[in-house]
Amino acid sequence: MSTLSKVVQLTAEEQKLLQNATELVPLLMEYGTKIDKDMHIPEGIIEKVSSAGLFKLRTPKKYGGYEVSIQAMIEIVSEVARGNGSVGWVVQNINGNNYSSSQLLPSEVVDKIFKQEKEVKFCSVLQAIKAVVKKVDGGYLVEYGRWAFGSGSKHATHALLNLKDASAMQQDPKMKLAVVPMDEIKIVDDWHTMSLKGSASNSLEMNYVFIPNEYVADENFEEVDxxxxxxxxxxxxxxxxxxxxxxxxxxxxxxxxxxxxxxxxxxxxxxxxxxxxxxxxxxxxxxxxxxxxxxxxxxxxxxxxxxxxxxxxxxxxxxxxxxxxxxxxxxxxxxxxxxxxxxxxxxxxxxxxxxxxxxxxxxxxxxxxxxxxxxxxxxxxxxxxxxxxxxxxxxxxxxxxxxxxxxxxxxxxxxxxxxxxx
Incomplete structure (x- = not known):
């Protein structure tokens, strides 16, 4: 079907990733009913997506990623979603979160996270439902925090979470983003929906978790020259x-x-x-x-x-x-x-x-x-x-x-x- 838009210019590598996504479409269609019934994406599907390189679209090349263009990201993820919406949703979120985290944190922290053996997959929530956070020596203590809609959380290794809730954001709209390993977070089984059932966009909770300063990025930018x-x-x-x-x-x-x-x-x-x-x-x-x-x-x-x-x-x-x-x-x-x-x-x-x-x-x-x-x-x-x-x-x-x-x-x-x- 013609898009009636400009010709999409993709590199040879991006074209290959797009082809990888296309080859997965029949399988994703086949598993559509099962994904909705089970309310999550089977691990076998996640492994095939990973093997196709589709969790590393925006990951920096120095960490084994592809650094695809914004245009390529749209085209590749939309092709995954043509097969199944929940899988597309998880793929787009993990890629976007991996990219954001690689850009926000100090280079030595990014090195430590992305150079681990296990493939890195970030989920994220950019505003807490409730966050009770105290500044302490060396970092932040999350006495209690709850975040809704952590898409891809069941498949994630880390979470990128705004330590501010709606009340705090209304007072100051600049985010305070923290990177937290998923083993420090409780996944709440509350994703019971009519839509995107397999995205497992569950709520996330933390109780008395310490987060070091270097793992927290303040969106406190000055005017850019x-x-x-x-x-x-x-x-x-x-x-x-x-x-x-x-x-x-x-x-x-x-x-x-x-x-x-x-x-x-x-x-x-x-x-x-x-x-x-x-x-x-x-x-x-x-x-x-x-x-x-x-x-x-x-x-x-x-x-x-x-x-x-x-x-x-x-x-x-x-x-x-x-x-x-x-x-x-x-x-x-x-x-x-x-x-x-x-x-x-x-x-x-x-x-x-x-x-x-x-x-x-x-x-x-x-x-x-x-x-x-x-x-x-x-x-x-x-x-x-x-x-x-x-x-x-x-x-x-x-x-x-x-x-x-x-x-x-x-x-x-x-x-x-x-x-x-x-």
Missing amino acids: ETRLQHLQGEDRYKHYLFLITSITTGISTILGLARGAVEHFIERAPNKGIAMTIHRSQAEVGHIQYKVGLAAMKVESAHLHINRSIDILEDYVQRGELLSQEDFVQIQTDIGYAAMLCSEAVEMLMVESGGSAILDSNRLSQIFRDIRGGANHAFTTASTCLELYGRVLLGLPPQHIVTISSAHLVRNQSVQQEQAY
Whole structure:
């Protein structure tokens, strides 16, 4: 299916990883019902994903990873999600978290973590439900902490956790991110959902756990000097845009793959599927079905265009070593939320036209519908939040989105831009 977007430029290595993902798709489809029934991904599937190199997409090359581009990350993870949403969700989160952790911590700590024999897999939660944390000699004592939605926690070796809860974040939106080995954390079996069942996005708890200073990264950045940005090389050029990259890749990769899978599934079945209580023996021959398929496909293709635009905007600023304007920063976030909405709408349209059998748990489209609904509710991809952000800024009001607010040090002051224009 054509994406109607620019030709995606991937390196030979990235193409091979994409092919590895494609080869897993039939197996992931086959295990879809079992993954939902068991509420987790079988270890055998995790091992195959690992053997395909798909947990090391954004891991730095010096630690045996591939450091794929943002574009490649989107394409590869969406291909995994075309096979199964829960697996795609876990793959995108572990990759994003591995990358974030490698960029946030001191190099000697990163060396210690990533050079261990066991493959490193990070889960993360970027805001605590409740956190009682005290600063003590040499680090922080978590007297009690609880974090919801630790996607991939059953397969993780470490967790990246914000030591601040909602109340603390409202007072100061800068995160305090701690790296904690999973053997210090209790996984609470509370992931009983209608959506992304196999992602095992359980709550995480800690009681009286000490975390050394060097394992805690304060998001307490000063204003970034553009002259310094212009001298950065390689992956260092992206370091300052860490949370924006997370916003681009976390959630939308899986959502795009699910929507692509839904269109593919419907098209494959339509020629041999009739419409109940009618004389139609083939959906493919019915005008209103043809219209819905065309519209659904265009929504998915349009979503891909918005995702590509968000990547292009960021890459342009990174290559020029310049701070983003607030307008473009917000555009990126809105593009992602809007793309999620388009994909979700496309799947819902196809679900409506799929008849009564579509409500069966074993129906693949039913699973896609449930999974994409949950994915689109993620805080990074909630359309209402992103569109509110866009509308506020267009109307001259300050942003309300935590990612935008906490990244103020990376956004060029609009008044300065206007002064320089005259």
